[in-house]
Amino acid sequence: MNREDNKIVAFCCEHSAYQAANKAGRTRLYYPDNVRIIRVPCAGRVDVQHILKAFEKGAAGVLVMGCQEGACQHLTGSTRAKERVKYAESLLKEVGIDGGEVRMVNLAPDMAQRFIREVKEMAEKIEGR
């Protein structure tokens, strides 16, 4: 991967975002094709290292997508992911990646429109860089 490829790595929790992405597909709603979904059992599985490695390997943007807080099947997973994304943001800022290229998204499994909006917004953001 190279940053110029504008690839977005989306870590998607299988209980929420992964389902939302599927719903987007079933309802034939289109979004940019530069997103690559990596399925995880819970947003809480995603660690700071995964996010940094994604950028190191050339990702232009990273989305961490999990359940809405309070609705996480594993209670604290979403919240932990949020904290880690915040920390990753500060680490990336230290190396000049500072334009919102990493983002935490909380959504419910039926929120196809929201999923698409987040992907589109991230795609626009990295394009404009």
Next chain:
Amino acid sequence: MQVRIGIFICDCGKSLSNIDFTKVRERAEKFQDVVYVDLSSSLCLEEGQKNMLSAIREPDINRVVIAGCSSELKENVFGKALEELGLNYNFLSLANIREQCSWTHEGDVTDKALELIRMAANKARFLQPVEKNYIPVNKEVLVVGGGFSGMKSALELSGLGLRTTLLEAVLGGKLGEFESFYGIEATPEEMLSSMRKAVAGDENIKVLTSAEVTKVEGQAGDFTVSIGRGEEKVCQSFGAIIFATGYMTEILPQDFQLKPDVNIISQRKLVEMLQAPGEFERRPRTIGFVLDVSNENSRLPVLSTLNNALAVKKRLGSEVYVFCKSLKVDSEGVEKLYREARERGVVFLKFEERPRISKEDGRVRVEARDLLLGEEVTLLCDFLVAEEKVLPPEGTEALSSMLNIGTDSGGFYQDENVHLYPVASERKGIFFVGGCKGDSDFTRISMDISSAAMSIYKLLCPGKVMVEVEKVKVESERCRACLTCVRVCPHGAIQMVRVDTEKEVAKIYDLACDGCGICAAICPAKAIRFEGYADEQILAEVEAIGESL
């Protein structure tokens, strides 16, 4: 052993027309460690699967990538198919080229499909086998608390054929504090007495009085519980535990600026007096109730006030006034109860500011501004029944911290998730019912008890449970015993154990583990491996993106 990957691509009945499958097949054959690529139109159908299975045997494939529709629809089916071939079901890696690729992008998506397949193939190179096994579970259940909720739990469990031990300091509980229940013929005393008889006569139920739980170790299916009875200490194993430890009530002096005394009494005292009317020197003319001064969330004060107000009307015929800020009638049957009370002549006065309470000539003087009248109202009553704050039972803080289970803002035990799992607690095999959860609605409590009993039955009845063995595993060599994972696991599935009688390390219990991976992510020593979502597997997916196709 050399990894040999077989890629099976499904074009979904030739419907995924924006993917050039010929090109995909050509390129996929060149991916690292791939020895076989096949194209089908119906992998989910029997014929497609048969072809796939025979294809796997040929070039001795030992990792399978399936590219097609969304995983959760077919995961189990394909997993079983692999098992039939003698391949571990975890050697399966899936690429979603339908819902998350073909159906959702305009134009040609061949390149993306190829990349998704490559990601799955790269991950497959690092997959390791996971075994499934049965672990035995103990069918005995422990119920802690001998009040209404506890006894009902034990009786329901017994009805399902499960042997139960019922632990209590004293059999009875708070039910006896209600004089009567509107809408229910039997008095609480009668209800309790018949339950006590049923429990005593039930051969599936063993009652231990004057006993308490001092420690709980282990996991669902095999909890080791230490029980203390006076001087004696006993250790016993149970498959599941229901806590029905009730609640406490307390009149908070700071709410009233005065202490309970002869004329200012608790609900319980009122009930006692009602049951022995000869106690009264003379029939009280006026009895007042005060509600909602302490911002109470529990419905219990309303329930007891309305029930007891009605009881006063029936037994003593006194004038009854209820001062309240708001009346929470959203429990089952309470609106009707409220209406009945009003029809019987109970007067409700609504205040905004806290009423001022003082003593005058041996009676209690209550002054408040009634919202509807818009005027100051002064009442002199013979007795004032003060609102009691509903509190979690004694020992809740200690017990919840010992069990690693959260409590809510009121200090009561909390449901695992109010929306998704309203009956279970955060730990598998441990349930809380009744007053100790802050509940006071009979119907709700009875339903909770039935749910809990059913869940326990499902868990324990077969006598053994199938688990994925060590799917998430702590590598004891790397473990630093920093306790981070133990503290962080939302399901309380990790405990410290001694290995080789020397080092203390963390151990993940398969039955209680719910597969979230929070521990694997947070372990500072990177000692926890989550098979299927291990670091190197996730990284393999990331690295496969963008590699030249």
Next chain:
Amino acid sequence: MIIAQRKPLEEIKNMLSGYKNILVAGCRTCVTICWAGGEKEVGILSSQLKLASSGERNGLSILEATVERQCEKEMVIDELGDKVPEVEAILSMGCGAGVQTVADIFEGKPVFPALNTTFVGMPEKEGAWVEMCGACGDCFLDRSGGICPVVRCAKGLLNGPCGGTRRGGKCEIDPEKECAWVLIYRRLEKQGRLDLMRKYYEPKNYRAVKRPGRVKAATA
């Protein structure tokens, strides 16, 4: 255990300026437990350094390694020995003891500290560590009910509160802190040992620990 924190990236980058080929060495003991210099943090810092230098020609080349305990010579040699000859400099993510052990062994290579070693402490809760001990060499804990006034009292007093304690038992100097002597009083009260607070204690002998300190076991 020893608690440390990573230095700001700018500072680390400045140390490394001019070097193209480095080894980042972590430690699996104290700094792993306080999330500062374990294998994970080595990986994160390496990613950051690579990202920071990705624009440059001949970007940074990084080897990663984590020693079981960086203050043990044998373990350092074991883990790092074959990697050091390939690099120009070593960035140690160990505590001060670890950094110096590595530096003493590989004298020919510059060894840089990625962490600031801060104190001896314990976890208050997951992810948060608090200082408990100042390693003063003259432990006072028997007289203060197990609460160290040297470190937990802002003025390091040995003879009771300074008189400036704020309402709520907070420290005069740092209102976020609890007054250590209030804590000590309450602790001794619980144990019925308040008489200890009536005694006068001589000022601390700060020469009890000669720097650098040396301890030798009698049976060595």
